[in-house]
Each structure stands twice: as C-alpha cells, then as structure tokens.
Amino acid sequence: MSELESYQGEATIEKVASLCRRRGFVFPSSDIYGGLGSSYDYGHYGVLLKQNVKAAWQRALVQEREDIVMLDSAIILHPQVWVASGHVAGFSDPLVDCRTCKLRFRADHLATCACGRKPSKLAGQTDDCDLTEAREFNLMFETQVGAVRDEASRVFLRPETAQGIFINFKNVTSSLRVKPPFGIAQIGKSFRNEITPGNFLFRMREFEQMEMEFFVPPAEADEWYRYWIEERRNWYLNLGMRGNHLRVRAHEATELSHYSSGTSDLEYLFPIGWSELEGIANRGNFDLTQHAEHSKTKLEWVGHEERFVPHVIEPAAGADRAALAFLVDAYHEEEVAERPRTVLQFHPRLAPVKVAVLPLVGNDSALVEKARALYEKLRTTMSAEYDESAAIGKRYRRQDEIGTPWCVTIDHDTLTDGQVTLRDRDTLEQVRVPIESVRGLLLDRLDEPWTPSR
C-alpha cells in the first residue's frame, strides 16, 4: 500500500473543506463578493478548534514548563527590523510565468500548469511549458504609516512572528527572571504575499504562527536542537496524531539558510503528500548579532562571570496548518448500521465542543428541565452544547461531524434512577452513569492521555 492509499475512503482536502463549510468551521473569505483567493474566515467551531490548538501549544511550552515566557509583539515593526533580519534583501521566492496559460509558479515547487503540462523545477530547462526566466519576488506586504506616502513611511506587515521576539530580547532579559537556556514564545498573525497559495488552510496569505525562540549557551545548541525536534514531534503525537503520518526530515546542506547549522521539518502526510507542518532550526547567533549591529544595542547575556551571545533554537509552527492537519487526521467515514457516518475523531482536548446534552425527546418538559440543568452545570467548565431538535440519531450524527467526544442523553429512566446515557463518539459505546458524576468524569477524561481508537 502506498502511503497516500492510507487515505482511501478518508480525507481529501476537498472533503475536509466541504465539511468545514457545511458545519461552520471555516468559510471562504469575502464569500458574497466572490471570495478573495486563499483567504478564509473561521466560523464558530473553527475558532474553537484553532483556539484549542493554540492553547495546547501554550500549555505545553509555557504553562507546563518554567523556562519559557510569552510575548505579543506588534505586527508592524520598525522597517529596519526587516533590513537587519535579511527579509528586505532576501525573503523572496523565485517566480516564473507560463507564457501559454499565463499562470505563475514558484520555480522551486513542481506544479501542473493549466495548459496541462508540468513545468520542471527549474525554469527554462524543459520543453513542456513555455516558462519565463525565474525572477525574485519579495513576499512581504508593504503599507505606509502616517499621512505622507514616501519611502520613509514605508513599513511591512510581519512575515513571521520571530523577529518581534529577537528585538525584545533585552526587554525580556532585563525585566523577567530568565537565564539561558530559556525561551520566548509568541502566537500571532503573519502575512506573506505567497505566489501559489492554496490547498485550503495549508498556504494562505494571512495566517497564524506559533513560534518560540530558545536562547542557549553556544556549546549547548546541538543538544537543544535535538531536544526540540523530539519535544515538538511528541506534542503532535500526544494530541492523537497518527505516528505513521508524521515524520522528521532533516534539511540537506543545500537547503539550509546561510546562518543555520541545522534545520529539520516535521512533515505530515497530507492528502497532497508529505508537507511541512513545522520547522525546527538551529539559527546560531545570527539574529541577535544582526539586530545588535543594526540597532547599535548590545544583545547578549551577561551573568555571573559570563558574557555571551546566545544561540537560538527555533520551533516555528503554523496554527492554521496544524488545525488542518488535525482535521485531516481526525476525518473518518464509515458505515454504522448500514448508514454512512462522517466523524471527526479529535483528541478531546482539541474538540471544539466537549459534550452535548440531549433530552431523548424535546417535547417532554421534565426531560428538558433535567437536561438543561446538567448542560448549565457542564458549560461553566467546558465547551458544551444543548440540543433538543430532531430525532436522537440525527443529533448524534451532527455531533459526530463536529467531533464532539461525548453525548449525554437524558431519558425517562433518568427521572427515576438518576442515571444518564454517556455515548462515546469513536467506539459508539453507551454506558449508564449517575447524573452527578458526569462533570467529574469528563473533566478527568479531558486530563487523561488519549489514544485514538481508529
């Protein structure tokens, strides 16, 4: 079986995008105006899912450790930041045009042209397509600050969150109790004028990143680099991602940026093939040195009889790309009692809604009252839904499609024996439990390690 065949009958990007739209996770942006290419708006469940992804990242990197602090820097920074970082001179992709079909490609990405042929990796080296020579195209969006539009007012929307961290190195080290090895983590929007965006949330022009810069004594850099590759891989696995769909790919020497002594991508087997999910780079002291030089500010660690420019290990992930990977990974179609069902088998911690409370029928006031009381008790500590519309089977299917791990059904027996039916999304097992124990039971399950049943 080829790797991609493991997707047979399961997720495709189109199926996932269609479910996302139908069930209110993600909508094409500016939809009523015909859409804006590769721009998406998150609906209710998508917002909750992405928030859970970011919360899980922050929990693992900040809350459950003592050596990483948070930052939320501005999106528009001083233009010199991007000169020092090398983005003004070099943050570009090689762009080629096909003279036949007028489409644009990244020369470093193999793609199929609308004229039906395959441009080769390098422009000008194929008979297939009539391609122009490659020219460099800077990916940063430009805008102006203030009323006067001139060169001095030109600024950029940040293409990554990382530089906001480097330029705050001095602020953080002089105000917070940190000492190398320590990290600064940031979650926020980044913008890139991508030449070939696409594949739903995979490559957009406006997206969210989760980046962390880990500052270490130079001699420890290699060790921490290996540590963070493993740590970040485990993060995805602990959130239920299939191990056989996740791999580490070390960059070849020719792929490395000039300052990097090592970069590894965590790649996920998307339905489009193995693609980058997150990059972990050993950036040396390049960034701090560059900013020190351009800003004429000392950016170094001075401690007990020691002084050095820390080296930096950077795990850089995308919140939207991770959300897409979790969606694809969770998507499952099956037949249950000869009826098809689509289910999102999310890790409970990622699921937008943790529990749905359902009275067996919606027109019995005693059941409704009991169900609403339980729902109101649950929603103070977890994302919960109440639903009394339609037949119970239909309500279960709806919750399966948005990935709700547990449904609690209140029936006539509940009124006499005080027990409810707890239904598991993945095994479809139904057990009777006392109504008072539901909250504690679910809170415990949310904290326990979880293994997918697929």
Ligand code: ATP
């Ligand atoms: P790619 O090779 O896919 O263009 P990159 O190597 O340029 O990605 P980085 O600069 O390392 O990406 O950014 C870190 C992470 O940010 C990526 O691993 C990805 O998850 C996310 N990311 C980058 N560009 C985009 C984008 N256009 N849309 C969505 N997520 C993105």
